[in-house]
Amino acid sequence: MSIVTEIDDIEETAARWVMRLDGGTLPDAEQCELDAWLAADTRHLGAFVRAQATWMDLDRVAALAAGRAPVKPQQTAWQWQWQRAAAIAAVTLGMIASLAFVNSRYLAGRESTQVGEVRRLTLADGSALSLNTASVLQVKFAADERRIVLRQGEASFQVAHDEQRPFVVQAGDVSVRAVGTAFSVRMRQQEVEVVVTEGVVEVVRKDSSERVEAERVARNHGVVVATAEQPSAQPIAVAALSDKELERRLAWQDGRLVFQGEALANAVAEVNRYSPLPVVIDDPMLGRKSFVGVFRIGDTRAFAQAAAAAFDAQVHEEGGELHLRD
């Protein structure tokens, strides 16, 4: 029997599922149907959780009414289980994003992503990482150190706490050291960018003559480290980041690109990281205009059309490129 058909009201459907579950364990077919319904729309899940919580809470009220002691959840057991599940799945990284595939198999060595691909992985120590588009890294875990070598691109890390084994991400001559914290590292042509979202990390740069620069960086800060070949007055530049800026920088983990008023040319450069179909701005004036919007990673056409609509321009697809012009 199908519950979903012909019912478009989310709350009604949610209540029906809650009551179907209340009646007993679901047969496999219905469980599949429920899973599919929950997966179809986040609002479905939200409505379902809400209805279930309300239904369950009525037990507590009924117990109060009868003067019975409300049934106490066994805190310790389940919380531990839940925390563990959360740590392993690294829920905070937004593992539910559409592009995300939680891969619980342990990493062995080299991992890479294609253009436009974002992947999440769980490491043997329970740490989790997200690998952004066109990136390559190498996992080198030893007894006294957990080392990740970022060869190319960008990755973010949710580090499981372990004081005995520091977690080090090496990006060229820059390394970022953490005990238990969350941060992301991006390699660019002439610099390495680090964003710290939790805890504290130590950013170290070593140049060819073994001169060492080090800086401790706290959460909600971003760092730009010039690579050693680049002469720089301030090799490690630390800046506080607003919540908005943090959201923008890390939106890729959810499969989104967020633009909050930066120049269209910069937005285009960002979008092009993720797509084999590059956007090209034919008019430099257009490139300097300030652009706002949120896009799904890889949806280059939507981006180009939105930009065209915003600035009264046209999109022409030619030679495997999307041209923006007046």
Added chain:
Amino acid sequence: MTEIACPVADPSSAGEPLDPAAEPCANRPMERSEHVRWFAREVLPHEADVRRWLARRVRGLPGCHVDEIVQETYARLWAVGAARILNPRAYFFVTARHVVGEVLRRSRVVSIETMADVEVLDIAHEDVGPERRLSGREEVERVRQVMAKLPPKCREAFELRKFGELSQREIAQRMQLSESTVEKHLVKALRIIMSELQESDSDVKPSARKRHEYRHRNR
């Protein structure tokens, strides 16, 4: 107007559409029921206040419907997980605000002016306010009032299920109805209870305060 710091990681990182395979606990019944219980105790009681705040702030904003924003917010809170949320009340508000911001940004290529509206959505401490919990007696009273509004069969089924602790099958036998009819009665009961509780919650403020004062005077 100070903005509430987000108690843990950025709620916006709790992502968009759901991949059930990636959802950490939806497919594990044991953990799920504990998680639902956590929701019942730590999230549900704040919903009325979040709705009130939303109703004030999102009126007239494109594509923003309070019910949908609440549903989306629940989905994200669920995905983030109990262990990560230190202050559920503040987290609920902050997540709801994020959802509104995203709805606005997604609804079209938003003009700079509308983005300014999103700024207005910053949550002040006075919005979140202190948590007010009903006493056990008040909760029971509230549910009883709502039950009085249920149609007779529907109420009977509900009472047998929750207060009589009978299973749906036992209720069907007792009431000489099919199990699917019992299920329908219970669905109806749950829906009425949900909408009544939510309404009484969100309209309540003045009358609840009055009731409270009244009680004081009588003491």
